[in-house]
Amino acid sequence: MSMVDEFKAFIARGNVLDLAVAVVIGAAFGKIVTALVDGIIMPMVGMAMGGVDFSQLFVSLDGNDYATLAAAQEAAAPVITYGAFIQTIIDFVLIAFVIFLIVRSYNRMRPPKADTPAPPSEDILLLREIRDSLKQRTP
Template sequence: MLKEFKKFIMRGNVIDMAVGVIVGGAFNSLVQTLINDVVMPLLGLLTGKIDFSNLFLALDGNHYESLAAAEAAGAAVVKYGSFIGGLIQFLIMAFVVFLVVKGINKLHHEEPAAPATKACPHCQSQISIKATKCPFCTSDLTE
C-alpha cells in the first residue's frame, strides 16, 4: 500500500495540483491585500468615504453606530458590506484568472498543421496532398 501511495504522489498531475494549490493560496492573499488596501479605500473615496466593512442591518430593529457596537450588544446582524467586499474580491479574482488563462493560451497557441489531404479536381475524393494520380478515379493530377 505504501508503494502504491508513493506511485500516486509521484505522478505528475498530483504534483502539479499541489503546486497549483500552494500558488493559489499565495495568489489569494495577494488579491485580498489588493482588495482591502487598494480597491476598497478607492471605492470608499468614490462613494463618499463609505466603509463597506461597516455596512450592516441589525435584525433586532435597533440602530447601532457601528458593526462592533451591534455585535457587542449581541444583536443578530446581516453584514451586507462584507458581502459587497467579497463580491468585489470574487470579480477581481475571476478577472485576474481570466487574464492569466488568456495569457497562457496565447503562449500555447499552435499554428494549424499543414493540410495532409486535398480534393481530387475530377471526383472530389480526399486524397494525399502528394498524390500525382487519384486512387479513386485514376485521373492524372498534374497540378
Template sequence: MSLAKEFREFAIKGNVIDLAVGVIIGAAFGKIVDSVVADLIMPVVGLVFGKLDFSNLFIVLGSVPEGTARTLDALKKAGVPVFAYGNFITVAVNFLILAFIIFMMIKQFNRLKREAPAEPAPEAVTPEDIVLLREIRDSLKR
C-alpha cells in the same frame, strides 16, 4: 496492496504535487488580491461614493443590548444577529478582481502558446537529373 502503500503512490504522483503547489500559490495570491482590494481599491471606491466603507454596511436583525456600540464588530461580539451585506460586497469585488487577473494571465499564456502562422511551404527543389532530362526532352521537341 496495503492502504498505506496505495496512499503513498497516490500522494507522490505528479498531479497531486502540482495541485498542492497550485493551492499554496493560490492561497498566497488570494491574500495579495484581498490586500489590493481592501487597501487600494475599496478606499477609492469609498471615496467616489462619499467615503463609504463597504465592510461596515450591515442591518441589525435583533435587539441591541444597552450600551453596545453600533459597529459591526461590537454587535457581533455582543451576539446580535446582523445582515452584513458590506462584507459580501467586498468579497464579490475580490472575486471579480481575481477572476479578471486570472483571465488576463490565461489570455497571455494562450497568446504565447499560439504557434506562429505556418509559412508557405518552399517550392520543391527539382533534382538536377530531372532538370537535365527535361532540357534534353525540350531540345528534342525543337
C-alpha cells in the same frame, strides 16, 4: 499492484505536485488580492461614494439601531454584514480576472497545435474505392 504502489505511482506522475503548488500559490494570491481590495480599492470606492466604509455596512435583525458594526456585535445582535459580502464579490471578480489574464497569456505563448486534417468521410472512401476499381478495369 497494491494500494501503496498505486498511490506511489499516482504521486510520482507529477500532477499531484503541480496541483499542490497551484493551491499554495492560489491561496497566497488570494491574500494579495484581499489586501488590495481591502486596503486600496474599497477605500477609494468608499471615498467616491461619499466616505462610505463598506466593511461597516450592516443590517441589524433585532430591530435596534447600532452606531457601528462593532457595537452591534458587542450587543450580540444578529446582523447581516452586506458590506463584507460586497468586498468578497469584488475579491472574486479581481481574482477571476487575473486568472483569466494568466490563462489567456499562457494560451498565446503555447505553440499552435498542428492542424491535422480530418479523416475522409465514409462517402469519400467509398467513392475512392469505386474510382480505383474502375481504373483497374480499363485497359
